[in-house]
Structure formats: C-alpha cells, structure tokens
Amino acid sequence: MTHTEAETALTVRVDLPAGASTIGYDIVIGAGILHTLGALLTAHAPAPHYGMVSDARVAGLYGDRVTAAVRSTGAQVDLVRFPGGERSKTRETWAALTDALLGHGLGRDGCLIALGGGVTTDLAGFVAATFMRGIPCVQVPTSLLAQIDASIGGKTGVDTPAGKNLVGAFLHPRLVVIDPLVLATLPDAELRSGLAEAVKHAAIADAEYLDLILRDAPRLLEREVHALTRVIVRSVRIKAAVVARDPAELGERATLNFGHTIAHAVERVTAYAVPHGFAVAMGMVVEARLGELMGLTPRGTADRIRAALSALGLPVGLPADLTADAILAAAATDKKARAGRVRFALLAEPGRAARAPHGGWTFDAAPDLVRAALTRASL
Amino acid sequence: MTHTEAETALTVRVDLPAGASTIGYDIVIGAGILHTLGALLTAHAPAPHYGMVSDARVAGLYGDRVTAAVRSTGAQVDLVRFPGGERSKTRETWAALTDALLGHGLGRDGCLIALGGGVTTDLAGFVAATFMRGIPCVQVPTSLLAQIDASIGGKTGVDTPAGKNLVGAFLHPRLVVIDPLVLATLPDAELRSGLAEAVKHAAIADAEYLDLILRDAPRLLEREVHALTRVIVRSVRIKAAVVARDPAELGERATLNFGHTIAHAVERVTAYAVPHGFAVAMGMVVEARLGELMGLTPRGTADRIRAALSALGLPVGLPADLTADAILAAAATDKKARAGRVRFALLAEPGRAARAPHGGWTFDAAPDLVRAALTRASL
Secondary structure (H helix, E strand, O other): OOHHOOOOEEEEEEOOOOOOOEEEEEEEEEEOOHHHHHHHHHHOOOOOEEEEEEEEHHHHHHHHHHHHHHHOOOEEEEEEEEOOOOOOOHHHHHHHHHHHHHHHOOOOOOOOEEEOOOOHHHHHHHHHHEOOOOOOOOEOOOOOHHHHHOOOOOEEEEEOOOOOEEEEHHHHHHHHEOHHHHHHHHHHHHHHHOOOOOOOHHHHHHHHHHHHHHHHHHHOOOHHHHHHHHHHHHHHHHHHHHHHHOOOOOHHHHHHHHHHHHHHHHHHHHHOOOOHHHHHHHHHHHHHHHHOOOOOOOOOOOHHHHHHHHHHHOOOOOOOOHHHHHHHHHHHHHOOOOOOOEOOOEEOOOEEEEOOOOOOOOOOHHHHHHHHHHHHHOO | OOHHHHOOEEEEEEEOOOOOOOEEEEEEOOOOOOOOOHHHHHHOOOOOOEEEEEEEEHHHHHHHHHHHHHOOOOEEEEEEEEEEHHHHHHHHHHHHHHHHHHHOOOOOOOOEEEOHHHHHHHHHHHHHEEEEEEOOOEEEEEHHHHHHOOOOOOOEEEEEEEEEEEEEEEEEOEEEEHHHHHHHHOOOOHHHHHHHHHHHHHHHHHHHHHHHHHHHHHHHHHHHHHHHHHHHHHHHHHHHHHHHHHHOOOOOHHHHHHHHHHHHHHHHHHOOOOOOOHHHHHHEEEEEHHHHHHHOOOOOOOHHHHHHHHHHOOHHHHHHOOHHHHHHHHOOOOOOOOOOEEEOOOEEEEEEEEOOOOOOOOOOOHHHHHHHHHHHHOO
C-alpha cells in the first residue's frame, strides 16, 4: 500500500465457511477511522443497545470519544470498565463485567464492543460469547498485538490458576475496527510486543515482509503512522487468510503458534513477568533453531529472524536464570500438548510454515533436541 | 413403537447444517443401554480421557456403574461431583468443576460426559463448551426432563443473581444416551415435571400424542417402562426435528417456549420454589388461554391441555398468592423480552404452534389480555 492509501480506510475480509457463527466479517483499517465507528456499526453490527468493555487506562484515553461515536447511531451505549492487565483476565472479571452489562439491561438483541488491548479483546470476547448464550461482538483493538493478532480469529477466553486461556470459546467478531493512530498512546514494551507477532506472521507466511520489517524497524519504533499501517495491513492479511482457511483451529491455524510453545513455557516459568511478545521473540529463535536441528528448516533461518527481532529491540535470548529443564517441564503441561506430547509449529523456510508428513501442521520433537535448541538460544 | 422395540435401542438422528459445531448427532434410546455406554462412546465420541460430571445423588446411584462402562473403552475416566439442585447451577460451580477436570489433566483431546438431570446437563454442557475453548460433550440424562428436553439442542448455561440461564453457550452434544430404566429412581415431582414438557411437545407438534399422554397417564405415573419409553421417543423426535431445523434458536425453536414466558415469570416471582415443569404446566394453560383471547387459538384448547396436565397430577392454576401484576412485571424482564416487549410462543390449534404474520414464531400480547388470561387461570 502507498502512503496515500494509508489516509483512507482499507478493508480485509475474513471469509468463513457457511454455518460458522457468522458467514465472515470485515476488518477495517485506517488512520482516524475511530471517528467513523458509528457508521461502521450501523453498516456491520446494528443494534438498539451497545455494551462496551474497556480497561481503566484505555477508557480514560478513548472512552468518551468512542462512546460518542457509538451514540451517534442513536443506540443506547454503556461502557463498563475493569482494572487493566493480564491479572484481570479471570473468570471473576468476566463475571463482574457480565453482571454490570445485565445491570444496564443489555439484552439478546444487544452487541458488545471490546475497546482495548489483547486482554480486553479476549475477555470481552468471552463475555459476548457467553452473554445469554452469545451476542455479537465488535473488536476495536488499541494495542498492536490486539490489532494484528488477538482481535482476529475468534479466540476468546480467560486464564485460570492452572494456566492461560484455559477457559474460553470461539466467537468470530462481527466487525474489527483498527485505527493505527491509537498506537501513539501505547506503552513502548507493548508496541515491541506487538511487533514480535508481526515478525511471526512474516516468518510463517512472507519472507519479503520479513525484509520489510527489518528495513522499517527504526520507523516502526518511532511510531511512524505509515510504517505501522503497512505492518498492520500485511499482518492482518496473513492472519485473516489463515483464519479463513481454518476458522475452528483444526489444522493450519496451528502455524500461528510458531514460537509459542516455548513462549508459553517461558511465560509460565517466569509467572508471566515476561511480556507475551518478548516471550514469543525468544520462542521463535529457539523454535527456528529446533527446526534447523531437526533438518526441517534451512540453516541461517534462526539468525535471520533474530536479526529482525534485534532491530526491533526485542530479546532474542532466554533469561540467564531459566534452565532448559524448567522450560521443558512447563512445555509438557501446555494445553496444546496432546496425550502429554509437546507439539511445535515449525518453519520450512523463512516465510513458509512447515507441513508435517502426516498432513498436520505441528511436530513432535525429541526432548534432547529441544534442550539443545534451548541451550544454544541462551548463549 | 411396540413393546418389543422398547427392549432394544432406538436411534433418533439430529441433522444439523454443515458448519454447526458438529454435523449432527445421534440420540440413542433403550431400556438398559447404560450398560453399553462404552461401545457407544467408542463409536460416537472416542477419546483417550473422559471427564464425567454428576451431582452427589446421581453419582451415588449410577456413578460406579457408568464409570465402569466408560473405563471399558480403555480410556482414563474421572468423575467430578457437585452438590445437586438448581442452586448449584452457578458460575462458581462451573469454575470448580472446570478446575477439578484441569486437575485431573483433562486436555483438548478429552471428552466430557454429563450424567444427571437438567441442572447437570446444562452445567456440564457449559463446562465442555468453555473448557480450553470447547471439547466434545456426551449427554447421559437421568431425569425425564433432561431426557426429552435439556440434553437435546445444545443449550448450555448457568444462572446468575439476575436470572436463570443468563450465561451460557450453544454446544451441540456429540451423542445423547437415554436409558428409561434410570427413571425408576427419579423423585416423583421430577417425573411429573418432565411429563409437563412432554405435554408441551404434544401441544406444539402432535395432537394425537396429546391423546396418548392423556390415555397413558396412569401408566406414566406408575413408571411403566414401555409407556415412559413411548413418551421419550415421541418427545425426542419432536424436539430433535425442531432443533435440526433451527440449531441456533433463530426462529422455529421459539415454539418450544410455549408456556415458558409465564413459567419463567412464575419461577422468578416464587424465587424458584415451584418446580420448573409445574410452572410450565401453569404457563401452558395461561398461554393457551391467551391464544384463545387473541383469537389465534380455537376455544377449548386450554381445557384440552388442562385435562392432560390434570391427569398427570400437574398443577393447572396459579398459586393463589400470586398477583397478575407481579407475574406481568417479572415477565417484562425475561431475557426473551426484546426492547422491553414480552413475547409469547402460542398455538394455532392443539398439536400445532402458531406462526406469526411477519414469519416469526412469537407474538406480542397486550398487557390487558395477558392479565385476563392470568386471572381466569387462577380461578
């Protein structure tokens, strides 16, 4: 896309097979389009009453503006808030938000708007999925990670004491509205965390995009709007295409977990002290190396990913105090482990996910190879 | 079905449009088939690990036997219990059951078995719907109400302080296994409660079935297995057909709510002191009368329904201490009220639900007419 195009809205369509919870939805991207949210809702998700869920920080920054835009549809709008952060992504917060919306009289003909980062899109999505057995949800992601990842694909959920996202549902949104201008207020660590997922998209689907990210890294870190919009559009297209081919995560969608088996283990071992995207950055280096050790991925792939991550100021080595054994043990209890075996999404080459011989998209790996990949990564 | 057929299993298929959470499922009915549950699971819902949810009473009666049948598949089986009763149908019980299953190591490749009455099938169904974003569920209903109603159709959920079933999800089961022999241990009020839903099925779909219920009433109350099996099979066929035509409750399925607008209001006003089926019995008489007052339903319909209910020992008048105003006020806050207007599923004649002029299946009614129907019903 050119700089001129970035000034206007661009739509990416997620087509879903008939019979899925919706027959597809639009992802509308454009600098400043938050102001046109009312018209977008009227066109894509009309309702007499909108509930809106936001954390305290985002509600303070954008709550009034977005509420006014929604109210311009003529509908009733009720904003409910929760304390921000992953610690709030619980069944208790979900119950409190549900009760607050019931208290406002939101009904089965209502629609829920999620305004915020990944915690909000996951949490509000789960509220919508379970509110009177499901009402439509519109995602208005305000973090880069939520814009290019969490808000697209219908995965909703909350954490339990036993782990992340162990309770949830699939609910494809009715509409996703992405305004790159809101990234101006995003904390720096969250911006870089989101860029790690952009690198992931490039790594599994588009080598040329990997080069673009490396080249644009300084402009991305300076939050240059055109550079950010380019990344959002390319990442959204990649994610939307994968989701459309596999809406219920039965196959190819596993490729989006590249880097994530190790990332989840790192997050669990560190009690989530490491931001998600940072853990994904470390995980991608380890898992690219694992692919190399398995003879599946060409040598040099891990280094190429590492270069892009480094340019973005992302960590590429594991924290020195983490042992390979601790990470391996944590990985074995991941919810994607089947019958106790750890699975990895790996690369065939930079820009292409590897397909398993049996036709699936994930691989078993011998613990010794995982240990070797982990050990080299921490050097 | 003949008496001979009742000795063997009979299967009713629920066909669903492609793309729904499953492409359809079997409801297997037969006296004594609980013993063959292992083979049914292997054929319909194979898994390396089964979780099973049951309340303390049903677990005490059938837990060991069913666990043994499931274990015969070679899979791991873990039974988790909760205190019985509608008071347990909460988010808190749902969370505790989820945590117990996570503690047993149930994974995404697991399958959840609901063994119990309507509270259990709704609650366990919601656990399955949200466990790691959804795992398959097998329903093994042990109350008549659960066998002919709650276990079929994919409606799952729990109550909140604001009302019944306000939180939940649609999850069509992978298999439903109905053994009429378990009704031998059902408390009497629960048996009659279930028979009220059978009358409802007859009222909306099959006038000849209404006559059969009236004729068989003494045998049903004596728990004669062939009579019960006949009712189960006919009711299941009616419910399955409606669900197959409207799996997500967007249209015709509303006809299954005949009697329920008033029933829910009665339950709420009495703080659920009235058993659900008893409330439905009262509600059907009132709503049949409402249809008559609206000129939609032939005169005499309410009396015919009333006769069947009376023969089954079900209440047909409202408790004397309930005012029409209290019931009207409670009905206005029902979750099926749209934009504050109360909706009713009504009858075109005994054995046929009424279709609304605009093509839907529910009707507005003037408060004065509802009041008149309520007042005559309490005479």
